[in-house]
Amino acid sequence: MIPQKMEKFLREALPERTWQNRLRKEGDLAFMEFGPQDVDRLSRLGIQVDRLGPYLVVCMWDEGTPLEVGGYLVVDNLAMGRPSMGGIRMLPNVVPSTIFNLARGMTLKNAAADLPFGGGKAGIVAPAHTTPAEHTEIVRRFARLIYRYRDIYLPGPDVGTNDEDMKTIAIENGLDNALSKTVDMGGNRIDKLGAAARGVVVAINTMLKEIGRMKVLPQFAGLEPPARLDMTVLIQGFGAVGTNVAAFLLDDNPADAPKITGISDASGYLYNPDGLHVRELLVQQERHQVAALPYYENVLRDVHPCATKFSNYSNDLLREDAFCFVPAAPIARYLGVDADSGASMTVDRMGNWSMIVEGANTYSPDPARRAARARMERAVYWQKGVIIASDFLVNSGGVIYAAQEQLIKTPDHLRIPDDMLGDRKAVDQWLADHQQELAELAEKRRLAGQEWLERAITRNMEELVDRLIADPDLLPFEAAEQISISRIASKESLRTVKDVMEPIATIRTDQTLKEAAAKLISIPQSMLAVVSETGGELVGVVTNWNIAQAASTDAPGSTPITEIMTAEVITAAPDDSILTVVQKLEHHEISAMPVVSNAGVIGIISSDILARRTLFRLLQTAA
Numbered sequence: 001m002i003p004q005k006m007e008k009f010l011r012e013a014l015p016e017r018t019w020q021n022r023l024r025k026e027g028d029l030a031f032m033e034f035g036p037q038d039v040d041r042l043s044r045l046g047i048q049v050d051r052l053g054p055y056l057v058v059c060m061w062d063e064g065t066p067l068e069v070g071g072y073l074v075v076d077n078l079a080m081g082r083p084s085m086g087g088i089r090m091l092p093n094v095v096p097s098t099i100f101n102l103a104r105g106m107t108l109k110n111a112a113a114d115l116p117f118g119g120g121k122a123g124i125v126a127p128a129h130t131t132p133a134e135h136t137e138i139v140r141r142f143a144r145l146i147y148r149y150r151d152i153y154l155p156g157p158d159v160g161t162n163d164e165d166m167k168t169i170a171i172e173n174g175l176d177n178a179l180s181k182t183v184d185m186g187g188n189r190i191d192k193l194g195a196a197a198r199g200v201v202v203a204i205n206t207m208l209k210e211i212g213r214m215k216v217l218p219q220f221a222g223l224e225p226p227a228r229l230d231m232t233v234l235i236q237g238f239g240a241v242g243t244n245v246a247a248f249l250l251d252d253n254p255a256d257a258p259k260i261t262g263i264s265d266a267s268g269y270l271y272n273p274d275g276l277h278v279r280e281l282l283v284q285q286e287r288h289q290v291a292a293l294p295y296y297e298n299v300l301r302d303v304h305p306c307a308t309k310f311s312n313y314s315n316d317l318l319r320e321d322a323f324c325f326v327p328a329a330p331i332a333r334y335l336g337v338d339a340d341s342g343a344s345m346t347v348d349r350m351g352n353w354s355m356i357v358e359g360a361n362t363y364s365p366d367p368a369r370r371a372a373r374a375r376m377e378r379a380v381y382w383q384k385g386v387i388i389a390s391d392f393l394v395n396s397g398g399v400i401y402a403a404q405e406q407l408i409k410t411p412d413h414l415r416i417p418d419d420m421l422g423d424r425k426a427v428d429q430w431l432a433d434h435q436q437e438l439a440e441l442a443e444k445r446r447l448a449g450q451e452w453l454e455r456a457i458t459r460n461m462e463e464l465v466d467r468l469i470a471d472p473d474l475l476p477f478e479a480a481e482q483i484s485i486s487r488i489a490s491k492e493s494l495r496t497v498k499d500v501m502e503p504i505a506t507i508r509t510d511q512t513l514k515e516a517a518a519k520l521i522s523i524p525q526s527m528l529a530v531v532s533e534t535g536g537e538l539v540g541v542v543t544n545w546n547i548a549q550a551a552s553t554d555a556p557g558s559t560p561i562t563e564i565m566t567a568e569v570i571t572a573a574p575d576d577s578i579l580t581v582v583q584k585l586e587h588h589e590i591s592a593m594p595v596v597s598n599a600g601v602i603g604i605i606s607s608d609i610l611a612r613r614t615l616f617r618l619l620q621t622a623a
Contacts, residue, residue, distance in 0.1 A: 002030070002061040003068040003125040009095060010059060013044045028064025029145055033057070046097030050365065052107060052488075053077040054100060055084075055118070056152070060145045067134060069141040071124040072096045075152050076103035079488045079495075080111050083151060084120030085179060085399055085406075087158025088142070088165070090135075094123035097366075102158075104365045106399070109392040111484040113456045115403045116491075120153045122146060126160060139165045143172040156180040156402050159330070163187065171427045174418075175410050179402040184431045186410060186441040188401045188449060194244030195449070197328075199397030199457050200359040201248040203389050204233075204324055206461035207355055211387060213465055217472055219385035223354060231258035232273075232322040234351070236314075236344070237329025238265040238281070241359045241395070245326055246278050262320050264329070269317035272308040318345035321352040328359035337375045347379040356380075358391040363477070377475040387468070390480035393460040400456060401449035408445050414438060497581055498574035500610070501595045501603035506531050509539060513550055513564055514557030516542045527592045529601045530565045538594060538601045540565035571596040572605050581605055 010032075018041060022032040034041050034057045039049050042057060053076040061070025071094060075084045086106040089099070099121045107119025124142050127134075139161065146155060146169075156179035157166055169178040170185055181187025188195070208228060214220040233249065235242045242263065250257045259275035270276055318325070318334065327334040327344075335350060336343030364370065380386045414434055420426045431438065460483060467479040474482075506529045507516050516528055520542070530540040542565045550564045570588050572581050572595045585591065585607055592606030 001063060001066065001068055003070045003127070005092065006059075006061065006068075006070050006125040013046075014041065025063075026148070028062055029148075030061050030063055031145075031148070032059040046095065047074075047100045048365070048367070052104065052365075052485075053119075054103065056149075057096060057100070058149065059096070062141045062145060065137075065141060067138055067141070068125070068127050069138050069145075071122060071142060071145075072099045073120070073122045073146060073149060073153060074099045074103040075118065075120040075149070076100065077107040077488070078118035078152065080107075080118055080491050081116035082118060083154050084118035085110060085115070085154050085156065085403065086119060086121035087156045088122040088124060088139075088161045089158040090124040090126045090139075090160030090165075092126050092128050094125050096123075099123040101364045101366060102361070105361055105363045105392055107488075108363065108481065108484040109396045109399060110403075111487040111491075112393050112460055112480070113396040113400050113403075113452075114459075114487060115399065117154075117403060117406070118152075121158070122153070122155055124160070136165075136168055139168045140172055143169040147173050147177070150177050154179050154406065156399070168424075171416075171424050172422055174421060175415055176406070179405050180398070181405065183442045184435060184438055186414065186438040186445065187405060188442060188446050193397075193401060193446065194240075194248065195397035195401045195453070196359065196395045197241045197244030197248060197397070198450075199395050199400070199453055200241070200245050200326060200328070200357055201252065202454055202457045203357050203394035203461050204249070204326070204355075205252075206458045207357065207387070207389060207465075208324075210461055210465045211355060213469060214387060216469055219382060220387075223385065225354075226323055227256065228253070228258055229256040231324060232261045232275075233258050233324045233326060234262040234271075234317060234320060234322040234353075235260065235359075236264050236317055236325070236327045236334060237331070237360065238263045239328070239330075242326070242328035243282055245328060245359060247282060250278060258324075261322055262317050264314040264317040266314065268310060268312035269314050270308055270310055271317065271320045273321075274307060276308070315344040319349055319351050323354050325351075325353045325356045326359050327356065327362070330360060332360075332362055332364065332369075333372070333376075334360070334362070335376050335380060336372065337379055341372060341376075343376075347376060347384075350380075350384075353386050356386060356388045357394055358389060359395050360391060361395070362391050373477055374475060377477060381476055387465075388476040389461060389464060390477050392484065393464060393480050394457060396457070397449075397453050400453045401446065404445035404449045404452070408441070408448060410441070414441065495578055496574065497572050497576045497578075497595055497603075497605050500578070501572075501574070501605045502609055504529050504594055504601060504604035506536075506601065507542065507561060508533050509560075509562050511561050512557060513547070513555060513559040513561060516561050516564075517547050517557075520544060520547060525592065525604055525606065527594070527604060527606075529594050529604075530561055531601060536600045538569065538571070538596055540567045541569050541594060542566070543592075569594065573597065574602065578610070582610065585610075 024031050036049050054074050055078055056075040058073040103119050103121035110117050110119050163180055163182050166178040166181045170181050212225045215223050246260050260278050261273055261275055262271040333343040335347055337347050416427055463483050464479055505523045510533050526544045528542040532539055546564050570593050572593050574595055574597050594601050595603040595605055
């Protein structure tokens with residue numbers, strides 16, 4: 001059944017006529033879809049359409065179970081490639097706007113990582129309390145819902161879901177229809193690899209090398225970058241990302257490991273200017289204890305009673321000094337310009353830092369949140385001289401590793417047979433029979449992901465510094481957006497007519513005005529291709545304008561189509577670029593044209609199709 005919270009939200013947001021017009025059912029599965037032209041309806045759902053997206057928003061639920069199974073899918077943008085990639089969030093308070101914000105983050109993250117995949121995200125509106133068996137059943141049934149969109153969306157784990165849930169989805173939908181699967185499925189176990197943290201550490205190491213170039217800007221004139229051994233680091237949020245950031249910083253180059261001087265978690269924060277005993281911290285965390293308080297009570301109280309500071313107020317960590325600050329807690333606003341911002345700390349009380357490398361998801365396209373972000377960065381970057389590496393430039397390790405499960409294809413003989421899908425017991429046995437080969441595939445993908453991550457995030461940090469130096473008026477998040485959007489625009493410029501054209505309706509030369517008018521009414525386009533009776537060769541087009549002109553002269557319905565059609569036709573070739581098509585439409589002052597190849601007329605391209613299926617405006621605006 002549809003989750004009660006979801007139904008209440010949708011009933012309040014959408015009028016009854018939308019339910020009547022948009023609700024589609026396939027057996028027990030119910031769907032309501034909205035595209036970029038549904039500006040008003042999407043606004044009611046809390047989503048503002050802009051030049052990037054969204055491409056598709058779906059509200060969906062399963063009516064064939066007493067469990068509450070339903071949620072949202074947002075495919076934000078497909079310019080980098082199909083399908084989109086993004087995790088499934090499973091929480092009781094999921095709403096479309098949250099999923100859209102996360103999907104936009106994936107659009108920018110995938111583009112920054114130069115991955116050939118768009119950005120998407122899904123959300124399951126979870127019941128308040130579920131047993132493990134109910135959780136798995138909800139995920140399994142949600143897999144049935146998203147299967148419909150497998151060509152444009154690939155799921156991975158997010159808050160409330162994990163790699164075992166991706167295994168459940170793969171059992172239902174096939175190995176190639178889920179990401180971050182378990183190793184026995186050839187997956188990369190993103191949670192075990194600490195992939196997001198790996199990206200953060202690559203960004204820290206690269207930024208330490210690059211930040212000296214910032215001295216050409218007045219706010220960084222006095223900057224003296226330390227050696228890695230002397231760098232101090234604060235980590236807000238000693239969870240999955242934060243602990244792995246600490247471990248990688250220590251283990252990658254032990255001889256010149258930086259000092260981790262402060263960490264925070266739900267219990268409070270620890271700070272020692274000479275460096276914390278991070279190995280002990282990691283042991284405490286692995287025992288599933290809250291890190292800060294037990295560590296202080298069991299380790300530090302007797303050993304270093306004065307050197308290490310402990311407070312049960314976590315946010316006070318942000319008042320301490322360090323060269324690098326890593327926000328890795330699930331907090332959208334770690335800094336704000338005033339107390340009403342809801343941030344962890346106000347800018348006027350923050351410690352003295354030189355760089356911030358964001359390990360937490362902080363980006364939002366919401367206008368109010370963008371404005372708040374801009375105010376914060378003006379105070380931090382321009383006035384305090386702290387460079388900020390935005391989240392989607394640095395914490396893309398998870399999606400980079402996961403993407404290898406698509407980039408390195410599953411061999412045909414290692415795909416689960418179709419007749420086994422949905423049968424967990426049979427699939428488990430099949431996986432066991434192919435264990436060695438799938439493990440080898442997983443390792444091959446892991447190594448490819450590691451290489452891609454190093455290359456992509458190093459490039460991002462270098463380009464971020466380049467852009468900030470080149471334009472002193474840019475804020476760091478604006479420069480980060482430019483990096484992603486320029487990659488999207490570059491990819492978009494490579495797309496051709498065949499990538500976006502739609503089918504064209506045809507009419508034969510022996511048909512009449514009346515038949516043409518009837519066909520035009522029944523199709524979404526405003527043009528028919530007139531083709532020869534035998535070979536299907538294009539001989540003209542009929543548009544709404546042709547029909548209107550004929551009506552104005554009282555032409556009878558039996559008038560041959562050849563007497564009213566436009567015989568001199570401007571056409572596009574399937575390999576024409578999007579820019580070429582835009583230029584043709586503008587130069588000839590037309591709104592549509594047929595696409596013609598050696599095989600004859602194969603489709604239609606129009607200004608409306610371009611507006612719906614491309615981002616050609618970005619080609620003119622991206623830096």
